[in-house]
Amino acid sequence: MTAEHDRLQDARDRAVPWRKWGPYLSERQWGTVREDYSADGNAWNYFSHDQARSRAYHWGEDGLAGVSDDQQLLCFALALWNGKDPILKERLFGLTNSEGNHGEDVKEYYFYLDSTPTHSYMKYLYKYPQAEYPYAGLVQTNGRRGRHDFEYELLDTGVFDEDRYFDVFVEYAKGGPEDLLVQVTVANRGPEAAELHVLPTLWFRNTWSWGGEAVQRPQLRATGPGTVTAMHPDLGTRVLECEGAQELLFTENESNAERLWGTPSRTPHVKDAFHASVVEGRGAAVNPDRTGTKAAAHYVFVVGPGETRTLRLRLHDGAPGDAFTAFDGVLRTRQQEADEFYATVIPKVLDADQRNVMRQALAGMLWSKQFYYYDVDRWLDERGADPFGPNAAKAPRNGQWSHMMNADVISMPDKWEYPWYAAWDLAFHVIALTLVDEEFGKHQLDLMLQAQYLHPSGQIPAYEWNFGDVNPPVHAWSTVFTYGLLAHNKAPDLDWLERSFQKLSLNFAWWVNRKDRSGSNVFEGGFLGLDNIGVFDRSAPLPTGGYLEQADGTAWVALFCQNMLEMAITLALERPAYVDMALKYIQHFLLIGTSMLHTGPDTGMWDEEDGFFYDVLRLPDGRAQRLKVRSMVGLLPLCAVTVFDGQLLERYPDVGPRIKRFMLARPELSEFIHDPSQVGKEGRRLASLLNQDKLRRVLAKMLDENEFFGPFGIRSLSRWHERHPYVLNVGGQEYRVDYLPAESDSGMFGGNSNWRGPVWLPVNGLIVRALLQYFQFYGDDFQVECPTGSGRLMNLYQVAEELSRRLCSIFLRDAQGQRPVYGGTRKFQDDPHWRDLVLFYEYFHGDNGAGLGASHQTGWTGLVARALHLFATSTAEEFMELGKAAAVAELEPA
Known part of the structure; x- marks a missing residue:
């Protein structure tokens, strides 16, 4: 029995909530049937990728390399910006069913590298170009191609030429059922130094805007340097500690009605405020009171050629404190335990490539x-x-x-x-x-x-x-x-x-x-x-x-x-x-x-x-x-x-x-x-x-x-x-x-x-x-x-x-x-x-x-x-x- 087997047994026999937090966040909520309220049932066109950064979802959330609790009340994911993209990279991009010459198709490179069944350890890789992401070019070129042509892929656009991209590794390790360590490692594979903004983002799924029974709105609040406290009437209190965060940004997970429909928004601080602040330079878009239902720690790195930078965060149910003294030890232990678990699953007779x-x-x-x-x-x-x-x-x-x-x-x-x-x-x-x-x-x-x-x-x-x-x-x-x-x-x-x-x-x-x-x-x-x-x-x-x-x-x-x-x-x-x-x-x-x-x-x-x-x-x-x-x-x-x-x-x-x-x-x-x-x-x-x-x-x-x-x-x-x-x-x-x-x-x-x-x-x-x-x-x-x-x-x-x-x-x-x-x-x-x-x-x-x-x-x-x-x-x-x-x-x- 390995430590991971023990966790599985605890979850099964003693209801220890080892599975409560996991990779339960969708990678695409826009364009789904659940979010479709159109007259003709055309879900892809009713709720587009372009709207997704500004429009609050009804039935779920999406994000990049994200996790949530098992009811998706509180979500965590990465947002990135290379200083050149027209939008903040908060979610994966792809073509809708009518845009792709062979149907819908995600146009990103990301990989699931590891996970234990209780998600006590997980590892994910996202490859982020340093050049401007070619949103329009992908749509236009695929639109010109017929069903007998190859699909036009992101590698075909040239944005990865000369290895001008970042490898963004995201690792999660559990210190306990309600204690989630997050390590983000950014490697510059290119020949020159490049700037990267990293925004680890914490937010509540919007459960309060849809009528019906009165719902008490949850709240995120800055409670110290690099510290966000999350309070939810059902989930309870959680703390996100962000080591070395240069600033904390806050807004509401509410639709930007003015941008979407030309009508007043319910709040001056809306879902796409971080895009407005970081990409467009409109600092007033975020809440100066540092409270809301969506928050992000904002890091800016200049990463040299071949250089690696690391940032660490911890989401837990304890009091704010020294979250990072034992951090590296816990992460290494969970990595080792994952290896020990898979040694019991993967036959030893397989060669390294098969394993x-x-x-x-x-x-x-x-x-x-x-x-x-x-x-x-x-x-x-x-x-x-x-x-x-x-x-x-x-x-x-x-x-x-x-x-x-x-x-x-x-x-x-x-x-x-x-x-x-x-x-x-x-x-x-x-x-x-x-x-x-x-x-x-x-x-x-x-x-x-x-x-x-x-x-x-x-x-x-x-x-x-x-x-x-x-x-x-x-x-x-x-x-x-x-x-x-x-x-x-x-x-x-x-x-x-x-x-x-x-x-x-x-x-x-x-x-x-x-x-x-x-x-x-x-x-x-x-x-x-x-x-x-x-x-x-x-x-x-x-x-x-x-x-x-x-x-x-x-x-x-x-x-x-x-x-x-x-x-x-x-x-x-x-x-x-x-x-x-x-x-x-x-x-x-x-x-x-x-x-x-x-x-x-x-x-x-x-x-x-x-x-x-x-x-x-x-x-x-x-x-x-x-x-x-x-x-x-x-x-x-x-x-x-x-x-x-x-x-x-x-x-x-x-x-x-x-x-x-x-x-x-x-x-x-x-x-x-x-x-x-x-x-x-x-x-x-x-x-x-x-x-x-x-x-x-x-x-x-x-x-x-x-x-x-x-x-x-x-x-x-x-x-x-x-x-x-x-x-x-x-x-x-x-x-x-x-x-x-x-x-x-x-x-x-x-x-x-x-x-x-x-x-x-x-x-x-x-x-x-x-x-x-x-x-x-x-x-x-x-x-x-x-x-x-x-x-x-x-x-x-x-x-x-x-x-x-x-x-x-x-x-x-x-x-x-x-x-x-x-x-x-x-x-x-x-x-x-x-x-x-x-x-x-x-x-x-x-x-x-x-x-x-x-x-x-x-x-x-x-x-x-x-x-x-x-x-x-x-x-x-x-x-x-x-x-x-x-x-x-x-x-x-x-």
Whole structure:
């Protein structure tokens, strides 16, 4: 046990608030749905980056390298000014959805270097140019570029030429649960001395300006040299001590109404006063009484070439005093404790580069936590769209979700591009997060099933742009994984599993009742998170009329059913009332599998000639046709597989005959899918949509390097479509799917998300999991060519290992010392101050592995940490010897 493990145990068992303060501040609050009160729902245009410095937020706050308490009442972040920028740098800049030639895009370089799970130590790096930041140039140049052009990045502008920039390192260390040490280190990488203003800023989230109940306004006040005292009616009193601060600035976190709307402001001292004072030289903009709801210590440095300057601050709940005598010792101790903690997490067999990638991946996961506040009922009421109010206006979105009241710390996909939770992303986040913080991962899964999240109908909310969108149902899969991990490491929490099972049963019923149009056990679901993968926008009415029966939708529900069966069996072993639920899910899985593979008079999803699965288009006149696009849609049925160890049959001898009677009455159930009565290695049983023949045929395509098996993972679309695009003509209009290994060439789903060729970590992770499940059943007796046509035979454990190796190689230096993730960007490949910094992009070029989409979407791409861990800590023999496959996390060796 390390000191960090002790803190985690104290937080869990004794409610010591070690997690109270953390990186819970968003990186972008402007342009979000919560702040949107426009008539047309155009959130990006309603609240712009330009307004953000002057306009008080309603539902949250944002900042640079920031932290807050777990209710985001008191916030702390950096502001910077290089003496040349037109505005004070208080937040990250990026393009809106309409400005970017591939959609929204942050145009900054910043890196999450380290964090422990309790945030007892954190480290962040921001690279700040010494030349004027090219705000207008980035917007104008990207605006001129089309979808077939590269994005215009900050490095392309020349502001980092000759290394004329500052590396700004921010470190946080906790002296106690309510004692936060802050060290800011500025390094001038350029050839000449340069001036830098640093403004560590403390402020209260504005909770007092929005009407409703009277709210007592909190206050910040100067109480000594370099000392600010913060008083809040709920949070209590905190003190910020700023060593060597040259001056303290104060204002109010209130909108500058005069600048924004040409009307009088509520106070002469407004949100953008520090910009006015420092950048514009208007000293009267700040409050001379040195009080307010926003305060900053103002430091001005002239930093020589190659020189480093450091400043120290401390935010705590004690009395002002000597805050810095033991400061360096505490910081060093927390750094050392972080190293000791990660020594227990990161396998020693990994080399230095692999360890660096794994640690930064996990740091990014932990830095991407955010306090998320959204009372949908209040938001609807404020815009006159309360569904229960008189003469209610139509809400542009989320009108059916008035029950939602979210105010929690949640793992975000990305705190700039996606500063809102996404349910299916979150399920994958948990797989990585449980490497370092099992309880937090478990809590994240809990949240989505609580009454203030889960819709009364049983639907899990998707994301704030449309809570009613349909995400793949992977919550149960993540729950099974997390339970298995907890059961493996400590006493299993069967009560938690039971609560989850009951809520997930509501969600399963929602799928059955809402997304199985004909009651035939084949499912729709719309885009299902795969955005533009289909011929049509699958979330919109089809230009042909009719509807789609989706191979991925049906496969997702089949996997969901298997996961529910796993949970039911685990519960039934201790609580007999769940035996009937286990039987229900066995029967339902068999019905789904048979319906999906049925090849009778109706057109089914399985194409016997191609040996692949496709969506089926059902036309209004009753005709049907397969949409023969070789995509991830057709690979996901491979992932609907789970191994069982037979304990239910041993514990309850009557279960076997009941299943047998059900199947004898329906002989077609085992005709098309894997026969569940077949016994595999170690007496295991297999629930799978694919029998051995179909499995081999699908794997032959998946492992073909001219189709799906790219050098950096499984592509989302077969490269076969590079030579053979799929074309469908409807009503005189052509619809086509081409292989696009990089960015999308259309604006469907915002334009910065492409499933027509790139590699995506989450579905690759599901494929790795599936291969390991098949291996546990078949063992060495089942081998395939990998790659297809190579003559090299592998068992499925070895195939999973090879796939994981390719995925991890995206981030690791190759034989030439280059990281594929950075493509041809020389600064990242060669510069010693850049080459060991790793970004975990949203998805990756299907042929060369270059990072694409959101640059900081550590979220599900953080799965690389789990992949690095898995094959460094297990062998095929050890994995095969797992005695209880269903109750042990699928990717976690004993």
